[in-house]
Amino acid sequence: MGAMTGERLLLADDDDNLRSMLEAALRHHGYDVTAVASGREALAAAGESSPDLIVLDVMMPDLDGFEVCRRLRTEGSRVPVVFLTARDATEDKVRGLTLGGDDYVVKPFSLDELVARTDAVLRRTGAQKDGSVLRCADLELDDDAHRVTRGGSDVNLSPTEYNLLRFLLANQGRVLSKAQILDHVWNYDFGGDGGIVETYIGYLRKKLDNGDDVRLIHTIRGVGYVVREQG
Amino acid sequence: MGAMTGERLLLADDDDNLRSMLEAALRHHGYDVTAVASGREALAAAGESSPDLIVLDVMMPDLDGFEVCRRLRTEGSRVPVVFLTARDATEDKVRGLTLGGDDYVVKPFSLDELVARTDAVLRRTGAQKDGSVLRCADLELDDDAHRVTRGGSDVNLSPTEYNLLRFLLANQGRVLSKAQILDHVWNYDFGGDGGIVETYIGYLRKKLDNGDDVRLIHTIRGVGYVVREQG
DNA sequence: GGCGGTTCTCAGCAACCTCTCAGAGTCGGC
DNA sequence: GCCGACTCTGAGAGGTTGCTGAGAACCGCC
Numbered sequence: 001m002g003a004m005t006g007e008r009l010l011l012a013d014d015d016d017n018l019r020s021m022l023e024a025a026l027r028h029h030g031y032d033v034t035a036v037a038s039g040r041e042a043l044a045a046a047g048e049s050s051p052d053l054i055v056l057d058v059m060m061p062d063l064d065g066f067e068v069c070r071r072l073r074t075e076g077s078r079v080p081v082v083f084l085t086a087r088d089a090t091e092d093k094v095r096g097l098t099l100g101g102d103d104y105v106v107k108p109f110s111l112d113e114l115v116a117r118t119d120a121v122l123r124r125t126g127a128q129k130d131g132s133v134l135r136c137a138d139l140e141l142d143d144d145a146h147r148v149t150r151g152g153s154d155v156n157l158s159p160t161e162y163n164l165l166r167f168l169l170a171n172q173g174r175v176l177s178k179a180q181i182l183d184h185v186w187n188y189d190f191g192g193d194g195g196i197v198e199t200y201i202g203y204l205r206k207k208l209d210n211g212d213d214v215r216l217i218h219t220i221r222g223v224g225y226v227v228r229e230q231g
Numbered sequence: 232m233g234a235m236t237g238e239r240l241l242l243a244d245d246d247d248n249l250r251s252m253l254e255a256a257l258r259h260h261g262y263d264v265t266a267v268a269s270g271r272e273a274l275a276a277a278g279e280s281s282p283d284l285i286v287l288d289v290m291m292p293d294l295d296g297f298e299v300c301r302r303l304r305t306e307g308s309r310v311p312v313v314f315l316t317a318r319d320a321t322e323d324k325v326r327g328l329t330l331g332g333d334d335y336v337v338k339p340f341s342l343d344e345l346v347a348r349t350d351a352v353l354r355r356t357g358a359q360k361d362g363s364v365l366r367c368a369d370l371e372l373d374d375d376a377h378r379v380t381r382g383g384s385d386v387n388l389s390p391t392e393y394n395l396l397r398f399l400l401a402n403q404g405r406v407l408s409k410a411q412i413l414d415h416v417w418n419y420d421f422g423g424d425g426g427i428v429e430t431y432i433g434y435l436r437k438k439l440d441n442g443d444d445v446r447l448i449h450t451i452r453g454v455g456y457v458v459r460e461q462g
Numbered sequence: 463g464g465c466g467g468t469t470c471t472c473a474g475c476a477a478c479c480t481c482t483c484a485g486a487g488t489c490g491g492c
Numbered sequence: 493g494c495c496g497a498c499t500c501t502g503a504g505a506g507g508t509t510g511c512t513g514a515g516a517a518c519c520g521c522c
Contacts, residue, residue: 199500
C-alpha cells in the first residue's frame with residue numbers, strides 16, 4: 001500500500017503537537033504534505049495549490065472543518081476530505097459526508113488508521129490505482145473486504161490484530177521496533193508499554209503460524225519484529 | 232447497479248448543501264455530473280451539453296422545475312427528467328409530467344433511492360442496458376420486479392429491508408460501516424444512530440439466513456457488515 | 463376509528479475484545 | 493554452564509460491541 005506517485009495532501013489542525021506528528025507520518029508514507037493551523041489558511045491553501053485530498057480537523061478556532069468543506073463545495077471544488085473529529089457529538093453531523101468517497105476518523109486514532117483511511121479514499125476517488133491487497137507467501141490481507149486468508153482459508157482477527165497485521169505486512173521485510181509498532185497501531189494517547197505488543201504478536205502467531213510449518217512473523221531479539229517468508 | 236458507460240447527468244438544485252451531497256453521490260455512482268443552482272442555468276446547460284438525464288428540483292427561485300421541463304419540451308427536447316419535490320403539495324402536478332418515462336422523488340429521500348430511480352429511468356429509456364438483477368449465491372433481487380427470492384422461493388421484505396438488502400448486494404464483498412449504510416439507505420435528515428442498522432440487519436437475517444445453512448450477511452466487529460458467500 | 467404492518471427506540475444480555483500481570487521459557491554473552 | 497535480560501504464554505478483570513425482544517409511535521387502508 002502507499003502513495004506511489006506522491007499525492008499532494010493538505011493538513012489542517014490547530015493542535016501544534018498533533019499537527020507535526022501527523023505531518024511527519026503522512027510525509028513518511030510518501031505523501032507531499034502542506035500543513036496549516038486554521039480553517040482560513042486551509043481555504044486559502046486549497047485555492048492556491050488544489051491538493052488531491054484534505055485532512056481537516058473539525059474543531060478549529062476560526063472556521064471549523066464542516067464550514068471549510070461547505071465553502072469548498074460551494075466554490076465547486078470536489079476535492080475529497082477526511083475529517084478528524086472527537087467522539088462525543090458530531091457523529092450525526094459527519095453523517096452525510098461519507099458519500100462522495102469522503103471519510104472521517106474519530107480521535108484519538110492511530111496513525112496507521114489515518115493513513116489507511118486516506119489511502120482508501122484516494123483509491124475510491126480514483127486518484128490512486130493501488131490495489132488494496134497485501135500479500136506475503138500464502139498470506140493475504142484484502143483491505144476493501146477486510147478479509148485475511150492463509151493458504152486460501154479464512155482467518156478471523158479482532159480489530160487490533162487486524163491493524164497490527166496490516167502494519168507488519170505494509171512494512172514486510174523491514175524490522176519494526178515495539179515502539180514503532182505502538183506509535184502506529186495503537187491510539188496516540190495510549191499509555192501502556194511494549195508488553196501489549198508481545199501479547200498481540202502472540203495472538204497473531206497462534207492464528208496465522210500455528211499448524212503451518214512456514215512461520216511468517218519473526219522475532220529479532222533486542223530489536224523488534226519482522227514479517228517475511230524465509231526465517 | 233451502476234452506470235457503466237458514465238452517462239451525463241445535469242443536476243439543478245438551489246440548496247448548496249443538498250446539491251453538493253447529491254453531486255458527490257451521483258458522481259461516486261459513476262455518472263458524469265454537471266451541477267447548477269438555478270432554473271435558468273439548468274436550461275442553458277441543457278441546451279449546451281444535452282445530457283442523458285436531468286435531476287430537477289421543483290422549488291427554485293427564478294424558474295421552477297416544472298417550468299424548466301415545460302420549456303425543454305417546447306423546444307422539442309425529450310431528455311428524461313427526475314423531479315425532486317417536497318411532500319406537501321405538488322404531488323398531483325408531478326403526476327402529469329411523469330408520463331414520458333420520467334419520475335419523481337419526494338424529499339426527504341435516501342441517496343440510494345434517488346440513484347435507483349435514476350438508474351431505472353435510464354434503463355427504461357434505453358440509454359443504459361445494465362441488467363437489474365443482483366445476485367449472491369442462491370439469493371436474488373430483481374429491481375424491476377421488486378422481488379427477492381432465496382433458493383427459488385419468494386421472500387417478503389418491508390420497504391426499508393428491501394433498500395438495505397439492495398445496498399448490501401450492490402456492494403457485496405466490500406465491508407460497509409453503519410455510517411455508510413445510514414447515509415445511503417436512510418433519508419438524509421434521519422437523526423438516529425447506528426442502532427437502527429443493527430435492528431434491520433437482524434430482520435434481514437431472520438428472513439434470509441434462517442433455516443438455511445449458508446449465511447450471507449456477516450458481521451465484521453468494530454467495522455461493519457458485508458454480504459458474501461463464504462466466510 | 464380500528465387494524466395490520468412498519469419504523470424506531472431502548473434496555474438487558476451475550477459474546478467478544480483489550481489490556482495487565484506474573485510466571486515460565488528462551489537467548490546471548492561470558 | 494550460568495546469569496541477566498528479554499520474550500512468550502495463559503488466566504482473568506473490566507470494558508466495549510452487537511444481538512434480540514418488547515413495545516411505543518406512526519401510517520395507510522378498510
